[in-house]
Amino acid sequence: xxxxxxxxxxxxxxxxxxxxxxxxxxxxxxxxxxxxxxxxxxxxxxxxxxxxxxxxxxxxxxxxxxxxxxxxxxxxxxxxxxxxxxxxxxxxxxxxxxxxxxxxxxxxxxxxxxxxxxxxxxxxxxxxxxxxxxxxxxxxxxxxxxxxxxxxxxxxxxxxxxxxxxxxxxxxxxxxxxxxxxxxxxxxxxxxxxxxxxxxxxxxxxxxxxxxxxxxxxxxxxxxxxxxxxxxxxxxxxxxxxxxxxxxxxxxxxxxxxxxxxxxxxxxxxxxxxxxxxxxxxxxxxxxxxxxxxxxxxxxxxxxxxxxxxxxxxxxxxxxxxxxxxxxxxxxxxxxxxxxxxxxxxxxxxxxxxxxxxxxxxxxxxxxxxxxxxxxxxx
Amino acid sequence: xxxxxxxxxxxxxxxxxxxxxxxxxxxxxxxxxxxxxxxxxxxxxxxxxxxxxxxxxxxxxxxxxxxxxxxxxxxxxxxxxxxxxxxxxxxxxxxxxxxxxxxxxxxxxxxxxxxxxxxxxxxxxxxxxxxxxxxxxxxxxxxxxxxxxxxxxxxxxxxxxxxxxxxxxxxxxxxxxxxxxxxxxxxxxxxxxxxxxxxxxxxxxxxxxxxxxxxxxxxxxxxxxxxxxxxxxxxxxxxxxxxxxxxxxxxxxxx
Numbered sequence: 001x002x003x004x005x006x007x008x009x010x011x012x013x014x015x016x017x018x019x020x021x022x023x024x025x026x027x028x029x030x031x032x033x034x035x036x037x038x039x040x041x042x043x044x045x046x047x048x049x050x051x052x053x054x055x056x057x058x059x060x061x062x063x064x065x066x067x068x069x070x071x072x073x074x075x076x077x078x079x080x081x082x083x084x085x086x087x088x089x090x091x092x093x094x095x096x097x098x099x100x101x102x103x104x105x106x107x108x109x110x111x112x113x114x115x116x117x118x119x120x121x122x123x124x125x126x127x128x129x130x131x132x133x134x135x136x137x138x139x140x141x142x143x144x145x146x147x148x149x150x151x152x153x154x155x156x157x158x159x160x161x162x163x164x165x166x167x168x169x170x171x172x173x174x175x176x177x178x179x180x181x182x183x184x185x186x187x188x189x190x191x192x193x194x195x196x197x198x199x200x201x202x203x204x205x206x207x208x209x210x211x212x213x214x215x216x217x218x219x220x221x222x223x224x225x226x227x228x229x230x231x232x233x234x235x236x237x238x239x240x241x242x243x244x245x246x247x248x249x250x251x252x253x254x255x256x257x258x259x260x261x262x263x264x265x266x267x268x269x270x271x272x273x274x275x276x277x278x279x280x281x282x283x284x285x286x287x288x289x290x291x292x293x294x295x296x297x298x299x300x301x302x303x304x305x306x307x308x309x310x311x312x313x314x315x316x317x318x319x320x321x322x323x324x325x326x327x328x329x330x331x332x333x334x335x336x337x338x339x340x341x342x343x344x345x346x347x348x349x350x351x352x353x354x355x356x357x358x359x360x361x362x363x364x365x366x367x368x369x370x371x372x373x374x375x376x377x378x379x
Numbered sequence: 380x381x382x383x384x385x386x387x388x389x390x391x392x393x394x395x396x397x398x399x400x401x402x403x404x405x406x407x408x409x410x411x412x413x414x415x416x417x418x419x420x421x422x423x424x425x426x427x428x429x430x431x432x433x434x435x436x437x438x439x440x441x442x443x444x445x446x447x448x449x450x451x452x453x454x455x456x457x458x459x460x461x462x463x464x465x466x467x468x469x470x471x472x473x474x475x476x477x478x479x480x481x482x483x484x485x486x487x488x489x490x491x492x493x494x495x496x497x498x499x500x501x502x503x504x505x506x507x508x509x510x511x512x513x514x515x516x517x518x519x520x521x522x523x524x525x526x527x528x529x530x531x532x533x534x535x536x537x538x539x540x541x542x543x544x545x546x547x548x549x550x551x552x553x554x555x556x557x558x559x560x561x562x563x564x565x566x567x568x569x570x571x572x573x574x575x576x577x578x579x580x581x582x583x584x585x586x587x588x589x590x591x592x593x594x595x596x597x598x599x600x601x602x603x604x605x606x607x608x609x610x611x612x613x614x615x616x617x618x619x620x621x622x623x624x625x626x627x628x629x630x631x632x633x634x
Binding site for chain 2: 248251252255256257259260262263266267269270271272273274275276277278
């Protein structure tokens with residue numbers, strides 16, 4: 001119903017001659033070309049114009065040969081071959097450290113850490129529908145908890161893991177208690193403010209956090225007395241923890257708890273009249289989602305052996321949210337896919353230097369135009 | 380024997396008195412209709428009964444317990460369920476999930492149980508699914524179990540909302556205009572569903588504009604106008620009440 005309304009209004013706003021596929025293609029190509037103009041001059045702009053126009057033409061023509069419909073059945077194909085795909089993916093990921101050099105492993109580890117962050121944020125934004133723009137604060141909370149416990153008291157990685165996860169979880173709960181009196185945009189602004197406050201505290205509490213200089217000398221985890229400082233070993237820790245988090249979050253998603261979250265997202269009043277304590281479950285979503293940010297923050301601190309406030313800016317929150325939206329709001333595997341893409345694509349585009357962010361941004365715009373529900377979204 | 384007892388219930392929004400001093404009693408396993416012109420306060424009364432907007436004054440006793448200050452989920456837990464005038468389903472969830480989620484407060488298990496898939500989790504989750512199917516069968520919706528609720532035709536969405544309300548295992552079911560906008564055959568489906576629900580031993584309160592349906596199905600009728608109860612009684616009593624006729628047709632003027 002809403003879909004048809006939207007379409008109708010679109011038709012009404014745009015004159016008919018601008019609403020054709022060709023016109024839309026030309027407009028998109030023009031936009032891209034104009035964006036490039038100040039950087040590269042007329043010739044490059046023309047080349048980009050031609051490139052975008054031809055790609056979009058192919059995409060819109062392929063509508064007739066049903067490529068988009070094949071694309072939309074990707075989740076269905078995945079569903080049918082679930083075990084097979086999971087096993088081969090696990091195999092490939094397990095073999096990576098044996099063949100790849102430090103640089104690639106470093107990128108993969110960051111992708112793994114961001115995956116944990118993205119599936120945590122997905123619990124709050126994707127399942128429960130509470131927009132959180134300050135998720136980096138919880139990431140920071142996990143990282144600094146480990147950094148401080150490790151450098152000041154000397155606690156090891158495995159002892160700190162549950163401690164910092166639970167502490168971050170408590171931070172999420174405590175933020176949610178006052179913030180959940182607000183809804184929608186207002187909640188988003190409060191979480192944004194919380195994110196900034198956290199960063200400013202870390203930046204200014206010199207005696208505890210060493211301010212902008214950050215905390216150095218954080219230990220890598222050890223197993224049976226052997227340090228896993230080598231990234232090739234650390235890689236297995238990150239992906240092992242990612243696998244466990246995925247398993248746990250999927251199981252919670254498919255239980256009465258996950259159903260209650262989704263009900264709150266879709267219609268809060270109806271959810272309350274079928275016996276769901278909406279306040280309690282929203283608090284629970286915040287605490288549960290933040291839990292994973294605590295773990296990811298710890299993994300980050302232990303990998304870098306250094307934390308400073310500049311790793312936890314507002315842009316970091318936006319990046320994590322983009323991962324969740326790119327993969328498809330509410331889809332746990334989608335969030336992982338989004339995290340991998342947004343960590344690895346900038347690396348793959350590194351040779352384009354200045355323009356990589358431009359290209360990445362345009363890619364996101366195009367994706368939102370042609371697949372607004374995200375890569376693995378269902379709708 | 381009365382299962383629900385509303386005493387002098389009032390609700391104000393700012394200076395507007397939506398309902399004022401409404402009292403009535405509902406007998407166990409009866410079908411009561413609340414009727415009245417548009418804006419009479421019928422939906423506001425339902426919102427007071429279910430805790431969505433608690434009454435500003437007065438008490439509502441359900442099986443002897445005052446529920447007027449309780450939040451909606453507590454009231455549902457005690458045994459009052461409702462549907463909405465503008466359907467409020469979970470459109471992106473499947474039909475069966477819509478009904479499964481409604482058993483949230485009846486069949487429970489712990490979070491660690493769900494994570495390790497304990498025996499209790501598995502047997503209770505199976506019970507939730509099985510019961511959900513029973514409610515879908517009652518509403519003739521089992522064929523749609525795996526489709527998204529938002530894709531159902533209008534009449535089926537109404538029946539699904541009733542099935543979902545029943546899945547909370549209520550003693551009283553509140554239906555807010557269950558046949559609004561329906562064609563005659565869809566209306567018949569809903570009426571037979573309401574009778575089936577009554578046979579299950581439930582008490583039903585409904586808001587309805589279709590007088591034919593109201594007179595045919597109700598044991599008791601409460602008439603509201605401008606937030607005040609102007610009459611109550613059996614269908615025959617209400618039909619002949621001069622105040623009711625006046626509210627619906629206007630006052631007869633002397634020639």
